[in-house]
Amino acid sequence: MSDRLPGFSTLAVHAGAQPDPTTGARATPIYQTTSFVFNDADHAASLFGLQAFGNIYTRIGNPTNAVLEERVTALEGGTAALAVASGHAAQVVVLQQLLQPGDEFIAARKLYGGSINQFSHAFKSFGWNVVWADSDDIASFERAVTPRTKAIFIESIANPGGSITDIEAISTVARKAGVPLIVDNTLASPYLIRPIDHGADIVVHSLTKFLGGHGNSLGGIIVDAGTFDWSTGGKYPMLSEPRPEYHGIRLQETFGNFAFAIACRVLGLRDLGPALSPFNAFMILTGIETLPLRMQKHCDNAKAVAEFLAGHPAVASVSYAGLASDKYNQLARKYAPKGAGAVFTFSLKGGYDAGVSLVSKLQLFSHLANVGDTRSLVIHPASTTHSQLDDAAKVKSGAGPDVVRLSIGIEDKEDLIADLEQALAG
Incomplete structure (x- = not known):
C-alpha cells in the first residue's frame, strides 16, 4: 500500500488485522483460549514484569481482542485501547485509575440512565463522588471544580435526547482544571464524531451499540488519546508513582503517551477482571466493517x-x-x-x-x-x-x-x- 493515510472505511475493514500467519485465514480468528504458552522461563518473566509485550492469559489480553483494540484506536485517532466486557465495565476501569477514595469527578446530567445510576450509587461504595453539571451551561462545569476533582465525564451525543455536547468548550474547562476529559462516544461512533480531535483525553464506548451494531454481543472499550500528562501535580499516583506489583515501574515514565491504556490493562482489567470474550470481540469486529x-x-x-x-x-x-x-x-x-x-x-x-x-x-x-x-x-x-x-x-x-x-x-x-x-x- 502507498504512504497515503487510509480512509475511515478502509480502516473499519483493515485496521489491526492481517491474514493469520499459520493458516492464512483472512478473517481474524477467534482465539478461544484461556492461556498462552511461553517460549521459556525468561520470556514468561519478561511478560509478567511488563518488560515485553505478549499474551499471558485472556483476562489480561487476547489476540482477537487485540485486533479490535487496534481497529477502534485507529478509528478514534488514539494511541492505544483496551476492550472490556461492557460499557459500564469501561467506566469502572477508567475511573479506578484516576480516583482515590474521597475524590470527585464532574459529569454532565444528560447521560444514559444506567450511567447516572452507576455514578450516583454504585461508585459511592468506592468512595468516588460525582458532581453534576449542565452541558447546556459550560460555566456549571467550572463552578463544580474543586481540589478533589480528578476528571470530567460527558457524552458526545447524549442519551436519551440526542443532544450534542460542546466538547471543545468543556475540554477548555478540563485543561484549566488540570484534569482529563472523558467522552462517552457510544451514540455518535467515530464515524460521526471523533472526540479526541476536539480535546478529549479518554474515549469510552459501549461496543454493544453502534460499533457492534447488530444487537448480538456485549462489549466496551477505552481509548487513550495519549494527550494527558499524568505526572502533573501528583494527582494520579496509579500512573505517576512506582507500582509495587511491577517492581517499582512508573507507568507514565515507562509507557509515555499510551500509559493510561496500559494502566487500565495491567492494574484495572488484571485485578477487576471484566474481560471481553474473544467470541464477542470477533462479532464486534465483523460489525465494525460495515x-x-x-x-x-x-x-x-x-x-x-x-x-x-x-x-x-x-x-x-x-x-x-x-x-x-x-x-x-x-x-x-x-x-x-x-x-x-x-x-x-x-x-x-x-x-x-x-x-x-x-x-x-x-x-x-x-x-x-x-x-x-x-x-x-x-x-x-x-x-x-x-x-x-x-x-x-x-x-x-x-x-x-x-x-x-x-x-x-x-x-x-x-x-x-x-x-x-x-x-x-x-
Missing part, C-alpha cells in the same frame, strides 16, 4: 422519521439535533456534519399514558432496552431506563414522563414512518 454504511443509513432514516414526527398533530415536540429548528442544530453542524445520530426522543401530547400506549402499538419497532441495532427500537424511558430517577431528575436528563426514545435502524424509512403513523392513529 460501520460507515450503517451509520449513514441510520442518520438518514432518523432525520426522515424526526421530520415526520415533528409534523404530527399528536406530537408535542421532537428533540433531534438534525432538525434545523432544534436548539442543538448548530452544534450538530459543527461536530457531526455527516448526521446527528440515530437516537432521539419525542414528547406526546397525551403524556405518560400516551407514551406507554404508543410503545405497545408499534409493530416494526422492537420494544427493548438497547440502542444502536440494525433494527429500529423503542422505549419509554420514564418507566424503564430512567425509572430509578425522581421526576425532577428524569426531566433534567431528558426523560420526562411524556418522552419516548427511538433508536432508528436501517430498514426502509417509509416502513418505519408507516408503523409510527398507525400507532399514533390508534
